[in-house]
Amino acid sequence: MKEELLTDALLREFLLGKVGDAERERLEGLFLTDSEARERVLVVEQELIEDYLEDNLTTEDRENFLLRYGQTSEQQQQLRISKAIKDWALRENARIQPVSVGLSGWSRLLATMRLRPFFVIPIAVTMVIAIVCLAVWLNSRMTRTAIAEELAQLNTPASLRETPEKMSGLQLSPGAVRGMEKELVLKRADLTGLVELTLLWVQKEHYPTYRAEIRRLTGDEPFTILNLQPDQDGIRLRLPARILSRGQYQVLLTGIDANGVAGTTEEYLFTLES
Numbered sequence: 001m002k003e004e005l006l007t008d009a010l011l012r013e014f015l016l017g018k019v020g021d022a023e024r025e026r027l028e029g030l031f032l033t034d035s036e037a038r039e040r041v042l043v044v045e046q047e048l049i050e051d052y053l054e055d056n057l058t059t060e061d062r063e064n065f066l067l068r069y070g071q072t073s074e075q076q077q078q079l080r081i082s083k084a085i086k087d088w089a090l091r092e093n094a095r096i097q098p099v100s101v102g103l104s105g106w107s108r109l110l111a112t113m114r115l116r117p118f119f120v121i122p123i124a125v126t127m128v129i130a131i132v133c134l135a136v137w138l139n140s141r142m143t144r145t146a147i148a149e150e151l152a153q154l155n156t157p158a159s160l161r162e163t164p165e166k167m168s169g170l171q172l173s174p175g176a177v178r179g180m181e182k183e184l185v186l187k188r189a190d191l192t193g194l195v196e197l198t199l200l201w202v203q204k205e206h207y208p209t210y211r212a213e214i215r216r217l218t219g220d221e222p223f224t225i226l227n228l229q230p231d232q233d234g235i236r237l238r239l240p241a242r243i244l245s246r247g248q249y250q251v252l253l254t255g256i257d258a259n260g261v262a263g264t265t266e267e268y269l270f271t272l273e274s
Contacts, residue, residue, distance in 0.1 A: 006027075006030070006037060006040065008044050008047075010023075010027075011027070011040060011041055011044040012044055012047075014027045015041070015044065015045055015048055015068070016061055016064040016065060017064055017067065018064065025149075025153075027041075028145075028146045028149055028150075031146055032146055032150075048065065049069070049082060052065050052069075052079075053079075053082055053083050144221070144223075147223065147243055148223060148224075150240060151225050151239065151240075152225070152226070154194070154239075154240070155225050155228060155237055155238055157229060159238070160236055160238065165193070166192045166194065167195070167196055167238075168190065168192070168193075168194070168195050168196070168241070169196045169198065170184065170186070170195065170196070170198070170270070171197075171198045171200065171233075171234070172184060172197055172200065172268040172269075172270060173268070174202060174267060174268055183269050183271060184269075184270040185271045185272075186270060186272050186273065187272075187273055187274075188245075188246065188272055188274050191241040191244065191272075193240075194238050194239065194240060194241065195238065195239045195240075196236055196237070196238045197236070197237050197239070197251065197268075198234045198235070198236050199212070199235045199236075199251065199253050199266070199268055200234045201234055201253070201266065203255075203266065205255060205263060205264050206255070207230075207255030207256055207257055207263055208229070208257070208258055209226075209227050209228060209229055209255075210229070210230065210235050210253055210254060210256060211224065211225070211227075211228065211253070211254045211256055211262070212224070212225045212228055212237050212251055212252070212253050213251070213252045213254075214237075214239070214249060214250070214251045216245070216249050216250075217247065217249065218247055222252075225237055228253075235253060244272055245272070246272055246274045248269065248270075248271045248272075249269065249270050249271070249272065250267060250268070251267070251269075251270075252265055252266075252267055252268075253265065253266045253267075253268065
């Protein structure tokens with residue numbers, strides 16, 4: 001990784017969605033493949049969140065921040081938790097200031113715990129848990145965003161016309177769901193590179209495009225792939241083998257008419273074993 005090409009200012013622009021497509025793809029690639037780059041992105045992201053909580057962002061940056069970090073109810077809840085923790089810490093620090101003038105931050109924390117141990121210790125534990133949960137959520141969010149971008153790129157018409165060297169081809173029929181066929185079982189060791197699923201469409205209705213939602217049936221959030229186009233073999237979609245782990249998978253394929261309205265949905269299932 002070249003340090004001069006990965007500055008904090010650039011990462012901040014990236015996190016706020018203010019870089020071009022080519023630069024975004026480069027940085028997303030580094031996030032996935034370079035552990036040092038990933039660590040730097042997460043550090044800059046935490047600093048960006050701190051600036052938001054302290055109201056240090058410009059109006060434009062605040063709007064961009066909320067578009068990326070405050071759209072869903074889960075994201076809004078995480079921001080409220082972070083704000084509550086920060087507000088509590090500021091109030092507690094101000095309350096004990098006369099006692100702890102000249103002390104370090106760690107010493108002030110110890111002083112607080114000595115003053116009110118039964119009150120502070122549970123809150124301190126809660127703070128640590130909340131911070132850990134926030135870090136896990138941020139890392140998960142970045143990973144899911146990068147995977148979603150990769151799936152979109154892999155399933156463009158241009159990409160689907162290419163034939164990569166390492167790719168496993170699998171054909172799925174919705175008949176397995178209705179008991180017509182045995183469900184497909186795959187071995188993890190047999191999958192390398194990309195996995196191309198060909199979803200047979202047995203309905204009489206045909207659509208110009210299709211939407212696929214794929215998820216593991218253990219409560220995982222689905223990944224959605226849009227604008228899939230049919231060909232003579234069925235509807236094809238590609239997945240990176242590395243994102244598939246042991247378990248049963250469900251694929252919901254929905255036809256989208258010329259007006260963008262969802263039509264018939266078919267379900268496909270397959271199981272991945274270790």
